[in-house]
Amino acid sequence: QAWRAIGTRRVFLPGPSGAGAAVAAEAAGAAGADLVETVAAEIAAAVRTHGGRLDRTGPAGPADLVLALAAAGPGDGVAGWDDLRTEVAGTLGAEGFAITRRAATLVCADAPAGLLHGLFHVLRAGDAAFGAPFGVRRHRPAMRRRMVDHWDNVDVHPVMGQVERGYAGGSLFWTAGAFTADPARIRAYARLLAACGVNAVAVNNVNVHPTEARLLTDRIGEVAAIAGWMRPYGIRVHLSVSFAAPRTVGALHTADPCDPAVRAWWAAAARDVYAAIPDFGGFVVKADSEGQPGPFGYGRDHADGANMLADALAPHGGVVHWRAFVYNHHQDWRDRGTDRAKAAHQHFAPLDGRFRDTVIVQVKHGPVDFQTREPVSPVIAAMPGTRLAVEVQATQEYTGQQRHVCYLGTPWSETLGFGWAGGQTVASVAAAGGGLVAVANTGADAFWTGHPLAQANLYAYGRLAWDPALDPCAVLDEWITLTFGAAAGPDAEPRRTLHAIMDDSWRGYERYTAPLGVGFMVRPGHHYGPDVDGYEYTGWGTYHFADRDGVGVDRTRATGTGFTGQYPQPWSRIYESPDECPDELLLFFHHVPYGHVLRSGTTVIQHIYDSHFAGVEQVERMRERWRALPPGGLLSAALHARVSERLDEQVRSAREWRDQINAYFFRKSGVPDADRRALDGARRPVIPR
Numbered sequence: 118q119a120w121r122a123i124g125t126r127r128v129f130l131p132g133p134s135g136a137g138a139a140v141a142a143e144a145a146g147a148a149g150a151d152l153v154e155t156v157a158a159e160i161a162a163a164v165r166t167h168g169g170r171l172d173r174t175g176p177a178g179p180a181d182l183v184l185a186l187a188a189a190g191p192g193d194g195v196a197g198w199d200d201l202r203t204e205v206a207g208t209l210g211a212e213g214f215a216i217t218r219r220a221a222t223l224v225c226a227d228a229p230a231g232l233l234h235g236l237f238h239v240l241r242a243g244d245a246a247f248g249a250p251f252g253v254r255r256h257r258p259a260m261r262r263r264m265v266d267h268w269d270n271v272d273v274h275p276v277m278g279q280v281e282r283g284y285a286g287g288s289l290f291w292t293a294g295a296f297t298a299d300p301a302r303i304r305a306y307a308r309l310l311a312a313c314g315v316n317a318v319a320v321n322n323v324n325v326h327p328t329e330a331r332l333l334t335d336r337i338g339e340v341a342a343i344a345g346w347m348r349p350y351g352i353r354v355h356l357s358v359s360f361a362a363p364r365t366v367g368a369l370h371t372a373d374p375c376d377p378a379v380r381a382w383w384a385a386a387a388r389d390v391y392a393a394i395p396d397f398g399g400f401v402v403k404a405d406s407e408g409q410p411g412p413f414g415y416g417r418d419h420a421d422g423a424n425m426l427a428d429a430l431a432p433h434g435g436v437v438h439w440r441a442f443v444y445n446h447h448q449d450w451r452d453r454g455t456d457r458a459k460a461a462h463q464h465f466a467p468l469d470g471r472f473r474d475t476v477i478v479q480v481k482h483g484p485v486d487f488q489t490r491e492p493v494s495p496v497i498a499a500m501p502g503t504r505l506a507v508e509v510q511a512t513q514e515y516t517g518q519q520r521h522v523c524y525l526g527t528p529w530s531e532t533l534g535f536g537w538a539g540g541q542t543v544a545s546v547a548a549a550g551g552g553l554v555a556v557a558n559t560g561a562d563a564f565w566t567g568h569p570l571a572q573a574n575l576y577a578y579g580r581l582a583w584d585p586a587l588d589p590c591a592v593l594d595e596w597i598t599l600t601f602g603a604a605a606g607p608d609a610e611p612r613r614t615l616h617a618i619m620d621d622s623w624r625g626y627e628r629y630t631a632p633l634g635v636g637f638m639v640r641p642g643h644h645y646g647p648d649v650d651g652y653e654y655t656g657w658g659t660y661h662f663a664d665r666d667g668v669g670v671d672r673t674r675a676t677g678t679g680f681t682g683q684y685p686q687p688w689s690r691i692y693e694s695p696d697e698c699p700d701e702l703l704l705f706f707h708h709v710p711y712g713h714v715l716r717s718g719t720t721v722i723q724h725i726y727d728s729h730f731a732g733v734e735q736v737e738r739m740r741e742r743w744r745a746l747p748p749g750g751l752l753s754a755a756l757h758a759r760v761s762e763r764l765d766e767q768v769r770s771a772r773e774w775r776d777q778i779n780a781y782f783f784r785k786s787g788v789p790d791a792d793r794r795a796l797d798g799a800r801r802p803v804i805p806r
């Protein structure tokens with residue numbers, strides 16, 4: 118439906134034999150020519166369905182929409198084109214475009230990928246792109262690389278399955294050891310990603326098991342096939358590699374990054390990869406983390422390891438995404454001086470300035486691990502001499518596993534806007550460095566994402582990576598329009614319902630799971646559902662320290678782990694003080710008594726109770742709204758049923774969270790609920806002692 122605005126119109130896109138064709142072909146290059154033909158095929162399909170017309174050879178009569186490269190142009194006869202081209206040529210970069218509305222809507226790009234993004238822009242705007250005239254508007258992505266990282270395994274892992282932390286069916290690429298990617302499906306996937314603004318995909322898990330390690334060598338053909346199917350949509354393919362590969366898939370006895378034989382092994386491996394995939398993006402590496410091999414084993418550091426791989430890739434134009442998710446996963450909960458939150462900064466900040474330009478240190482957005490609410494990782498402010506990428510988790514490992522509605526555009530936007538002295542923000546650091554990365558939430562599921570409404574997270578990720586200043590609610594609105602139809606008419610009610618369900622869903626999830634910045638009260642292993650003490654006495658470094666008097670982790674300099682000292686001002690000061698620390702992060706930074714009064718005026722214990730009741734009520738209302746909305750139009754019966762089934766589970770799970778958390782804290786603290794609601798899950802009021 119969304120294509121109607123384009124498909125009903127007369128579109129001119131200079132083709133291989135049209136005006137300026139020779140110049141266009143030269144400007145586009147071989148890969149670029151693919152992209153221009155992708156744009157043509159998209160428009161051709163739309164006009165076939167909706168009755169418009171596509172001209173490739175010259176505007177036969179007036180056009181409504183003209184898309185062309187600045188270097189080529191559509192030739193004479195398109196009013197306003199020369200002005201536009203003169204104004205914008207050479208300023209749009211590899212993916213940007215300019216758009217203006219004169220007699221026709223004109224889209225001009227310096228490079229073919231810009232035409233593709235321009236087309237999707239017109240698609241998002243719909244009829245508005247063909248209304249009253251408007252002046253030249255330039256659009257360029259804030260982040261040069263907008264990458265989705267798949268955690269797909271080749272073999273089925275005994276614990277993690279086919280896709281680690283995957284909640285959207287199987288892998289799009291592999292099934293039980295075999296390469297089962299369906300070309301049409303991968304092309305459709307590339308199209309989906311490109312429409313969201315994504316331009317890079319890492320195809321396999323960062324935990325590289327023995328079979329996946331061979332994707333780098335004898336199974337590179339599989340990666341090349343994926344690259345071939347994705348290339349027409351401007352998407353480059355990256356590969357997660359094992360640091361131990363020279364030993365495990367090669368015949369060397371060491372993987373020491375300073376050993377000349379190891380360096381030569383990687384140089385040869387990179388050469389072979391590029392022979393198979395000339396536009397290969399580069400490597401993603403999880404090293405010395407959670408059991409993955411790395412440079413520490415040879416007495417080297419992360420800069421030695423990352424630079425060695427960068428040197429292998431550099432001659433071919435590739436980059437290394439080296440993850441900063443490094444910590445001791447055998448930490449002793451009794452040692453309060455150590456703190457997992459501090460680890461990435463301790464490992465990486467001292468290395469600032471030592472990484473090559475083609476190394477991108479990929480930092481999780483928070484200091485611990487994709488929890489529902491975390492402060493921003495202090496590493497992001499601590500490495501001005503290093504290119505950083507920021508990693509978010511679209512796959513909802515800790516945010517409801519795509520059984521719960523949890524719209525993540527909201528927290529990502531907050532994270533990207535987080536700033537400190539000198540006008541720096543998370544978005545500006547990522548934009549200047551290596552961009553924004555999302556762990557994929559997609560898979561072989563018919564709706565791509567398991568929960569159909571989780572598609573909005575992929576969309577929001579891509580849109581915010583393109584422009585971090587976008588309002589996440591407006592982005593959600595775009596997704597709703599593109600997926601379910603325009604605002605007016607019969608679609609108005611579905612839109613209202615979807616907003617009512619989704620806008621505040623992340624905060625809702627936080628309310629019934631882990632308010633005040635406390636994390637990891639999840640069941641160990643699979644991380645779904647509540648288990649307050651599940652990780653409390655383990656080695657994973659994820660504690661809440663609840664006792665009869667209070668709860669939270671003291672991360673202050675004064676009396677705690679000193680983590681607050683890793684932040685620049687003013688945050689270091691703000692987080693250090695329990696009075697200044699934002700309520701929503703209080704228990705992340707402070708251990709406080711249950712009677713501690715929050716900035717909101719409520720005590721911590723009462724807030725825990727209130728927020729769990731409120732969270733469940735919110736989810737119950739979400740389900741009622743959905744039930745009141747009959748399937749129909751673009752809301753298919755299958756989709757409606759899937760969302761209904763997931764909302765039932767969300768209600769069940771939210772009640773379970775409420776009852777377990779409230780019962781736990783009631784028993785620990787002995788403090789009754791001010792409103793005398795049942796706290797221990799029993800269906801009777803609790804009489805205050």
Ligand code: BDP
Pocket residue numbers: 281282323324403407442486487514
């Ligand atoms: C954790 C996941 C684990 C990943 C790890 C990572 O539980 O499966 O391997 O992150 O990012 O959150 O490497």
